[in-house]
Amino acid sequence: MVFSNEPVVKVEDACIFQGINTILKNVNFGIEKGEFVFLIGRTGSGKSSLLKTLYADLPLIMGKASVAGYPIQDINKKDIPFLRRKLGIVFQDFQLFPDRTVAENLYFVLRATGWKDKLKMKNRMIEVLMGVGLGGAATKMPHQLSGGEQQRVVIARALLNEPSILLADEPTGNLDPDVSDGIFKLFQEINKRGTAILMATHNYELLKKYPYRILKCENTEVLDSKNAPISLSGSGL
Template structure:
């Protein structure tokens, strides 16, 4: 089990965002979080990588760490075992694609130039962007930038990819291609947890579905959406 929450609760500014959260994620699963804006999807995702604290929980384990007890100095190590993808890409716009990826690898402890270059080539090939190495982000389309963001998330061979509305700024065709790419990543054993408003994708790319609604999190069947 990669993530296991039992009866967890999230508060922000003394307001209960989600209560009695029961959530599980195992190896190679493709998991959707759906719900209205403000329903708690992003808040839940942020607790997985300790950007936001849980307030209480019977059990809260992420990648073998009890995150209610984790020390701040150990959070970077936890995050290195994850890939995090955002709606707005968060690429460094003054650097080429290569230098965006190089920056992450150096920051996470990679030292050998040959190994760095090989890994960059591998992730760019995995997302179909081998020709973009020397491009600046603004020279790429939104879909291409999101592919680079996915490549960045793959660099350290994560056990879990957390994607917060990764298709929110994309046209329908590009969005479908991005979800197909993320779904394909699960075949390597990596788990993908994705928040989305793009409900038609749930039929095209089936997975486990959780709904955030009225401060609760419920696992649902696709047919009940």
């Protein structure tokens, strides 16, 4: 795959804080369009804080970051929803509305991101559900689905606005190995269609089996396998 010269993510000399605590410092990396990158590190090492910074849930006080063309360090609050339209965010704990059908969960996101044409909304909802192998799930409630199926709904939701990058925070962490493998293969299919992926994971088997680039949060730094080999020891894997 040929990558564009313009990274979908570019972080320069960034320091990430939680309150007065420095979580990560001197962070520098880029992610090209269509690239697949693992994000690893022990619990509490800064993985989630880094992801939250990239989708502007955590303010970037020092340094610079560009995500999908938006400058995160001085992004206006009114622009954050527009940034997130260009991102797909996949959480470990699903965050689906339990009292709404799968279709209603997806329609909520479409309406919130400016879609108005009901036919286009219906077609897009069907398209993304078909794309994740859940074409018949639109009328089901989340509790009627398995954990793996719910995660597929979450991925479908993240794909609604054709994002340039998916940010996934431990998307297979609560799933059994066979289901996890299916979810990961789905991410690979999405990546092959041109969507960049940054996936936080503790799954050592994935790292051994698929030699994608690795970012490792360790001792307040972000190490990059693009620059030097990454040791998997001490990663909490």
